[in-house]
Amino acid sequence: MIYVTCYFQVHQPNRLRKYSFFDIGHSNFYEDEDKNAAVLRKVAKKCYLPANRLMLELIEKHKGRFRISYCLTGTVLEQMRKYSPETLESFKQLAQTGCVEFLAETYNHSLAFLFSKDEFQRQVRRHMEVIEQEFGQKPRTFRNTELIYNNEVASSVEEMGFSTLIAEGADRILGWRSPNFVYQPEPSAKLKLLLRNYRLSDDIAFRFSNRDWSEWPLTADKFAHWVQDLRGNGETVNLFMDYETFGEHQWEETGIFDFLRNLPERILALPDFGFGTPSEVSRSLAPVAKLDVPDYVSWADVERDLTAWKGNHMQEDALNGVYSLEKPVMETHDTELIEAWRALQTSDHFYYMCTKWFADGDVHRYFNPYDSPYDAYINYQNVLADFERSLKG
Amino acid sequence: MRILMYGWEFPPHISGGLGVACFGMTQALAARGFETTFVLPKLKEGMTRESHVDLVGVSQFPVTSARPRSAREDLEMLKAKVTEIAKNVELKSVDSLLSPYLTEGSYMTELRKLQKIEGEDEQTAQDKEVSANAQGFQMEMSGDYGPNLMAEIARYAAVAGSIANTVPHDVIHSHDWLTVLAGIEAKRVSGKPLVVHAHALEFDRSGENVNQMVYDIERLGMQKADRVVAVSHYTKDIIVRRYGIDPEKVEVVHNAVIRDTYEVPVPDRNKKRDKVVLFLGRITYQKGPDYFVEAAAKVLRAREDVRFVMAGSGDMAPRVIERVAQLGIGRRFHFTGFLNGAAVEKMYLESDIYVMPSVSEPFGISPLEAMRYDVPVIISRQSGVSEILKHALKVDFWDIDELANKILALLDHSALRTEIVDKASKELEGIQWDNAARRLGEIYSAVATA
Missing domain, CATH: 3.40.50.2000 (Glycogen Phosphorylase B;)
Structure with missing residues (x-):
């Protein structure tokens, strides 16, 4: 059996409000609640609710043979609780089918691993607790923020007891090898690695509605044929993408929901093909080789490295600033302060400060609530200055 | 032709x-x-x-x-x-x-x-x-x-x-x-x-x-x-x-x-001295000098080691001088009058931030001049030059709080300054008259x- 393994990332950032130098010392209120609520409700309407409805329908229709997985960040879970409880409810319904796996990551969708292993583990544990509480399952599979990965991440994750880890199938780490097999991280004894097939994943996530693309329009039939062509050269086809692909990045009018509606049937019609969740796939397949990844990879931009968050002076400065507060923050044992500090670690804050706009400009601008990376930095530093003040109290 | x-x-x-x-x-x-x-x-x-x-x-x-x-x-x-x-x-x-x-x-x-x-x-x-x-x-x-x-x-x-x-x-x-x-x-x-x-x-x-x-x-x-x-x-x-x-x-x-062969002198901004924020242009309605003054007063309330310089002359000068006096910031706010070429260069070399708060600026070439001297610029969105500059801070001319906020950010965070100056000098190389001629x-x- 060759698996088609789907994992969808669900995340919304906690955007900061316009916070001026002259607010420092006058307001502890950092987030743009109106905007966060409006965006979440909009995305719920366009994507989460209709996509979840469709997924549920497909799972019921295929009687357990259509299996998928999600990773919902702590940040988006909080927003759903506040602004769209019906969305959270629909994810719980999916969990109850027994055909959906929920993955773990850092609760705050942060870059903690790069700065503090302790804080990283605390955020992961916190996320696992919330997932268990909301969806009644203990996560077995881990994905780090934006699929940031190297050997060290693997060691840390194995130490925490995960069986499966997800990473980007970047050419740089694979070389001549195929992403369509299970691998084992170089330092690991048990942990298994699933690598994103970025070509097939991006055919759906990025290229689906692109009329200049020679394969446009993409139909479920055509896609199933491409998957079928991998027979003999793979055991798992890993389709990992943002869930917002369905209805938000690719609007309903592009036919993305019809594509999704037809895909399971076409895949299941192929002899020897079926769906699996990451931990199921890693349980039933043996690793074909060890994979040595000393340098960081991620799924961001063309570089597939860390430069989207940690590529310029401002990002370094802001990141060093927030992580330098770890000790004093933790020593307060003040839950509210700790949470506020963690909310400032969400990777999006630093993504907004990215200045490599000329090559990757489009994606960055689409997701950026600021006019410029400089504005993002200035606003963040003002907020952080106020936070630091209240810390000294 | x-x-x-x-x-x-x-x-x-x-x-x-x-x-x-x-x-x-x-x-x-x-x-x-x-x-x-x-x-x-x-x-x-x-x-x-x-x-x-x-x-x-x-x-x-x-x-x-x-x-x-x-x-x-x-x-x-x-x-x-x-x-x-x-x-x-x-x-x-x-x-x-x-x-x-x-x-x-x-x-x-x-x-x-x-x-x-x-x-x-x-x-x-x-x-x-x-x-x-x-x-x-x-x-x-x-x-x-x-x-x-x-x-x-x-x-x-x-x-x-x-x-x-x-x-x-x-x-x-x-x-x-x-x-x-x-x-x-x-x-x-x-x-x-x-x-x-x-x-x-x-x-x-x-x-x-x-x-x-x-x-x-x-x-x-x-x-x-x-x-x-x-x-x-x-x-x-x-x-x-x-x-x-x-x-x-x-x-x-x-x-x-x-593009000329003239190489601008390398500014030495590491000397320990007060920071200098520069307005250089005609002191007229169009250039928004009054917004610069109001922002200066706000900045000076937050930190004292800053000097504001207004270089130029114009019909609004008396009103602006009076306002500076009224705000009580004259000790930190200086008027140079009209400057000629050599003095302009010296002024850029002495400055840490250049501000162009124009009310209505069809293009505005002076920020590009300031950038040649590695001075980070803050420009009003109501200017043509803001359409082509990415590596500049931008404000609406009337938003004096935001102007002060950005001046303070540049003074407080060297990472911001470094990033802008690095990127701006590369950006400047791409702004060539040959494109216009084509x-x-x-x-x-x-x-x-x-």
Whole structure:
């Protein structure tokens, strides 16, 4: 059996409000609640609710043979609780089918691993607790923020007891090898690695509605044929993408929901093909080789490295600033302060400060609530200055 | 292709951005094989020799009337001319000051010289009185040259036709309202297509209090032109909305930086001293000096190790000085008056931040100058240059809190400064006159073959 393994990332950032130098010392209120609520409700309407409805329908229709997985960040879970409880409810319904796996990551969708292993583990544990509480399952599979990965991440994750880890199938780490097999991280004894097939994943996530693309329009039939062509050269086809692909990045009018509606049937019609969740796939397949990844990879931009968050002076400065507060923050044992500090670690804050706009400009601008990376930095530093003040109290 | 260009100033004798822009533009056009004849009100020393264009001074051409006309007569002739060209345009009083350049010291000096050569005319005293009444304080700085400027424009336009008759050309290109009538006259004589280039509009200079005659001349020029060139989308928008010109007829060609071999000295900003925040430009309504003062007061309430410098002169200077005194920040706020080239360079080298809070800036070349000296710039969004600069901080001119916020951010965070300065210097390399020349070449071809 060759698996088609789907994992969808669900995340919304906690955007900061316009916070001026002259607010420092006058307001502890950092987030743009109106905007966060409006965006979440909009995305719920366009994507989460209709996509979840469709997924549920497909799972019921295929009687357990259509299996998928999600990773919902702590940040988006909080927003759903506040602004769209019906969305959270629909994810719980999916969990109850027994055909959906929920993955773990850092609760705050942060870059903690790069700065503090302790804080990283605390955020992961916190996320696992919330997932268990909301969806009644203990996560077995881990994905780090934006699929940031190297050997060290693997060691840390194995130490925490995960069986499966997800990473980007970047050419740089694979070389001549195929992403369509299970691998084992170089330092690991048990942990298994699933690598994103970025070509097939991006055919759906990025290229689906692109009329200049020679394969446009993409139909479920055509896609199933491409998957079928991998027979003999793979055991798992890993389709990992943002869930917002369905209805938000690719609007309903592009036919993305019809594509999704037809895909399971076409895949299941192929002899020897079926769906699996990451931990199921890693349980039933043996690793074909060890994979040595000393340098960081991620799924961001063309570089597939860390430069989207940690590529310029401002990002370094802001990141060093927030992580330098770890000790004093933790020593307060003040839950509210700790949470506020963690909310400032969400990777999006630093993504907004990215200045490599000329090559990757489009994606960055689409997701950026600021006019410029400089504005993002200035606003963040003002907020952080106020936070630091209240810390000294 | 041969271009007959009508301009008002040309290096080394310049008072504002117009002359610099004309120089950069004609140089890049020459490199692309265009032969340009550049017409000026008057040729001055040091102009012809090293130039890449044929410079022609209007004063070289014979005056047609039997006796030298007075300024008042010139003015009457101008009115008649405009009325004749545009029968439906109603002309109002012209007894007011006309150009921001009128308040510019260097320009005044040039005009003064010009007038000495031409000799005093008997109407001057009367003109002075009228203008003084109309303009109050402004009169004092600009003196009695307002009416003479109009007279010059009239004479320039009158001679433009005979120049067009003598100089072979394929396209006529005129810069700003000062030369619009000349362009129209040239087109009438030679029948060649006319390109009118808008570097600044009466709405930029005067806000809602437009001088009707200047507005009429500008509009007339754009109506008569085969193609209008705007220095920014910002300016194009005003041309379409305020002058009712068909957007299809207006092309945007951004200005650029003149590439010279001059290497700017490396500034030493590590010396321990007060930080310097610079405003450099005319102290006029258009440049938003009052917003700079208000932001300065806010910054100084947050930190004291900052000095604000306002370099330039203009009709708003007294009001601005008074406001600085009223806010009690005079100890930290300095006025240098008008600065010449060497002093400007020294000022940039001494500055940590450059602010251009313009209320309405068609393009705004000075931030690009500041960037050459590794000074990070804060510019108003109401400027053309903000359309092409990514690595600058931007504010709405009226948002003084945000301006202060950004000044403070640059002072507080060296990472921000480093990032902007690094990226801006690379960005500056890409802002080349050759791009503008290429676009102009396309426009010339389009009108010449139409």
